[in-house]
């Protein structure tokens with residue numbers, strides 16, 4: 001028989017190796033191998049069956065034909081569990097042995113009915129048949145090469161090179177396929193986890209950190225805000241002290257497309273003019289006495305995010321001009337710097353005072369007012385939001401219980417609920433929070449009954465961050481000593497507050513929002529000495 005010389009063999013191998021790749025390329029690899037096998041054997045036609053991805057069937061991946069009838073013929077896959085041992089192809093696959101039938105139509109060792117049917121359908125009458133199982137590196141059959149009407153081979157070795165190559169390609173394609181499928185699954189899992197994470201975050205926000213807004217006036221506030229949450233619009237919040245302006249500013253930020261960038265709050269009334277200017281805009285080293293290094297300002301720190309400017313009505317006039325420029329041009333210059341910087345910051349300004357009055361007294365710039373007042377929000381005082389009182393009270397009970405690590409939350413008694421609903425809350429939500437926190441502390445941790453309402457001045461000095469009220473390390477709590485721990489905690493809070501106010505009991509009582517008499521009583525009870 002004509003055989004392939006080594007140069008041709010190399011070329012064939014090279015052509016095949018260039019097609020080796022994943023399953024999308026497998027058909028062309030099989031095609032090239034079938035072509036080489038036919039060239040070696042002079043076979044008139046042939047088929048390459050390959051184990052499919054399910055591992056349950058062999059599918060015809062390449063069919064070489066020399067007559068129209070064969071082109072039109074549909075070669076069916078072979079189900080592994082339907083294979084019969086007495087069928088020559090079935091036997092080659094299940095035994096892994098090569099089957100060569102020299103005289104197809106007179107040989108009686110196999111049942112060749114299926115092959116005859118196929119041949120009849122194509123009008124063929126092949127003289128002989130070779131079925132060569134394709135095996136992977138573990139000797140598992142992963143495909144089958146079938147050649148018809150071939151010249152008898154005396155170069156089995158060359159043919160076995162190609163069939164081995166075919167087996168390895170099928171294995172490699174299957175592995176790559178599994179790898180790609182796993183990769184796609186991982187990507188899909190990853191995307192699903194990300195989505196879930198986002199949903200959890202979104203769900204968590206309103207429940208935990210977001211404002212309580214059960215009353216109609218508060219719902220209207222949130223509804224009005226919906227319009228601008230994702231727009232590049234500055235906001236002016238007006239409302240009494242403690243009504244929740246900072247909470248709303250944070251809500252705006254958290255629900256905007258800036259939520260992954262910083263939210264920074266600054267009280268404009270709390271610090272002297274030069275310090276405020278440096279806080280907001282930053283300074284260069286040597287810009288003024290004490291500026292011993294460059295400092296980044298809050299505008300720069302909040303770039304991409306939101307800057308909450310509380311008590312904007314108390315901002316010094318000079319700084320108002322600088323702020324107006326930032327709002328109009330989104331550019332600023334640090335103190336002592338000649339370089340102008342661009343920033344992208346949403347400003348949410350807040351005030352509890354009437355800015356029109358301040359304009360009339362020439363304490364506030366009218367142009368800044370009109371620039372800020374593009375989107376004003378009036379935050380109603382708590383006395384006008386009756387439906388928020390009890391949900392807020394429950395919220396603060398939960399919050400305080402968590403902070404005090406109580407096993408279960410105390411419940412508000414009927415009497416306490418009535419008291420809360422009847423009280424006017426001049427100090428708004430902040431006062432409600434203080435009342436509830438104190439009531440939980442004074443309770444038996446099962447029922448919140450006794451409320452100290454209206455006995456104290458609700459004023460908390462603006463320059464003292466309210467968080468510091470509870471900025472005392474929790475004592476070590478061991479089982480059975482909860483009440484002692486709470487007493488210890490209360491004692492520490494009182495000492496810290498007294499220290500902060502230089503042991504002036506009136507101011508400390510104001511800050512703690514308890515009557516002076518209550519504070520004196522506790523100082524005595526805990527034997528606190530300066």
Ligand SMILES: Nc1ncnc2c1ncn2[C@@H]1O[C@H](COP(=O)(O)OP(=O)(O)OP(=O)(O)O)[C@@H](O)[C@H]1O
Pocket residue numbers: 210211212213239240241242243244245246247248310352392395429430433
């Ligand atoms: N709607 C609300 N839901 C939950 N907590 C709230 C709500 N409004 C206010 N609070 C709580 O009340 C306290 C006071 O709120 P906030 O600091 O936002 O008030 P404010 O109007 O900014 O006060 P100030 O004018 O004194 O700066 C905070 O502890 C805040 O968490």
